[in-house]
Amino acid sequence: MTTPNDPAPKKKRMTLVDLFFHILLSDDTWRIVIGVALAVILAPHLLPLDRTGMGIYVMFITAVVVGWAVSKVPSQWIVRQLRLLLPDR
Numbered sequence: 001m002t003t004p005n006d007p008a009p010k011k012k013r014m015t016l017v018d019l020f021f022h023i024l025l026s027d028d029t030w031r032i033v034i035g036v037a038l039a040v041i042l043a044p045h046l047l048p049l050d051r052t053g054m055g056i057y058v059m060f061i062t063a064v065v066v067g068w069a070v071s072k073v074p075s076q077w078i079v080r081q082l083r084l085l086l087p088d089r
Helices: 017-026 027-046 054-070 070-087
Strands: none
Touching: 027 054, 027 070
8 A cells, every 4th residue: 555655656668679579579560561571472463563553552552451451360379489489578
């Protein structure tokens, strides 16, 4: 139990290392990486190369979103394996 005379608890400041591990151990980070990788690989095959304009960008973004949506289980597995390697984080 705290009293009014107790000093306020110190707030933990987030360091660059903490931020790095937060990003590294986030499911969404790996889902985005998987989505972008799939888009880079698949988008040129899904849309012919002679197309120009917004079609290429729309296909790339669509491939990223689909890759993000289907990569939930693989990203959780990656994070689980990283947490086993880095148990103190």
